[in-house]
Amino acid sequence: MRFTTLIPLLSLTPAVYSWGELGHRTVAYLASKHFTRDASELVNTLLANDQGWDISDGAIWADAIRHRNGYTHTGEWHYIDALDDPPNYCNVTYTRDCKSGPGCIVDAIANFTSRINNPHLDLVQQKEALMFIIHFIGDIHQPLHTEHLSRGGNGIKVCFDAHCGERENLHGVWDRAIPHKRRALSAAESDKVILKAAAAAWAEELYLREEKRAAQCDDVETAQMCALEWASEANAWVCGFVLEKGQAWLEGNDLGGEYFEGAGPIVDELVGKAGLRLGNWLNALAAERAAAETMLVQDGERSEV
Numbered sequence: 001m002r003f004t005t006l007i008p009l010l011s012l013t014p015a016v017y018s019w020g021e022l023g024h025r026t027v028a029y030l031a032s033k034h035f036t037r038d039a040s041e042l043v044n045t046l047l048a049n050d051q052g053w054d055i056s057d058g059a060i061w062a063d064a065i066r067h068r069n070g071y072t073h074t075g076e077w078h079y080i081d082a083l084d085d086p087p088n089y090c091n092v093t094y095t096r097d098c099k100s101g102p103g104c105i106v107d108a109i110a111n112f113t114s115r116i117n118n119p120h121l122d123l124v125q126q127k128e129a130l131m132f133i134i135h136f137i138g139d140i141h142q143p144l145h146t147e148h149l150s151r152g153g154n155g156i157k158v159c160f161d162a163h164c165g166e167r168e169n170l171h172g173v174w175d176r177a178i179p180h181k182r183r184a185l186s187a188a189e190s191d192k193v194i195l196k197a198a199a200a201a202w203a204e205e206l207y208l209r210e211e212k213r214a215a216q217c218d219d220v221e222t223a224q225m226c227a228l229e230w231a232s233e234a235n236a237w238v239c240g241f242v243l244e245k246g247q248a249w250l251e252g253n254d255l256g257g258e259y260f261e262g263a264g265p266i267v268d269e270l271v272g273k274a275g276l277r278l279g280n281w282l283n284a285l286a287a288e289r290a291a292a293e294t295m296l297v298q299d300g301e302r303s304e305v
């Protein structure tokens with residue numbers, strides 16, 4: 001009896017784990033604008049399915065499977081809980097913050113980077129590795145995915161445009177409410193076609209606006225170091241803006257006004273960086289894969305002679 005009343009209640013609770021669909025789809029579309037031919041081919045080959053998927057559908061898969069049997073352990077891979085002290089002091093340290101055992105987003109990025117081209121894995125395993133990478137390189141750019149305080153702000157109740165209370169929290173505001181308002185979508189918009197179109201338009205704007213900056217860290221051989229660097233950069237925003245005014249201020253003011261205005265350009269910058277970095281990352285992995293395939297062909301030809 002207890003369970004039958006609990007289940008419908010639980011299913012009403014929004015899953016707040018990541019940039020929402022809009023952010024992840026935008027990162028994926030932006031990345032694909034940077035793809036080399038090899039990277040497009042790699043993504044098309046591994047993500048190919050019969051349901052008309054595009055890369056942005058692959059980007060949200062990690063959230064879709066988070067509660068499925070056999071995947072519940074993946075929840076911890078979406079973030080690193082930096083044990084810092086915002087707004088006074090922010091930083092991320094691998095040994096302090098990445099829980100050994102369950103792991104964290106930094107070692108998940110390192111692990112799945114090495115799995116994408118691992119010849120001992122089958123295509124389904126490589127495909128999952130690719131979908132995790134596309135998702136996690138997005139998540140690691142969300143400042144609250146690099147912060148332990150109140151489970152990355154999930155426990156900080158706030159108001160956004162007069163929506164207050166149980167279901168609105170600081171984490172969700174950064175995952176969804178701010179990106180949606182920035183892109184003129186209603187907070188509750190969940191229609192896939194509308195979200196895809198909004199993501200494509202946002203990616204196009206970010207791409208056109210992008211100063212041709214370096215991606216900063218694009219060596220897939222040093223994946224853990226790069227992921228830690230990206231996490232540290234996002235985490236700096238926790239002190240620099242997200243929690244700068246302190247928890248009491250955030251709990252006492254509607255975040256849909258001045259706070260939203262300040263957050264918008266930061267979200268643009270972080271989503272933009274995530275897209276560029278993901279694009280370069282997959283270009284590097286595709287080049288590595290193409291080189292390995294060429295070697296295999298040459299070896300085959302040599303042994304035929």
Ligand code: ADE
Nearest residue numbers: 079144145146147151152
């Ligand atoms: N759960 C615990 N900490 C979290 C974080 N920083 N981000 C998302 N979910 C979390």
Ligand code: ZN
Nearest residue numbers: 017018078139
């Ligand atoms: Zn996530």
Ligand code: ZN
Nearest residue numbers: 017018019175
């Ligand atoms: Zn999140």
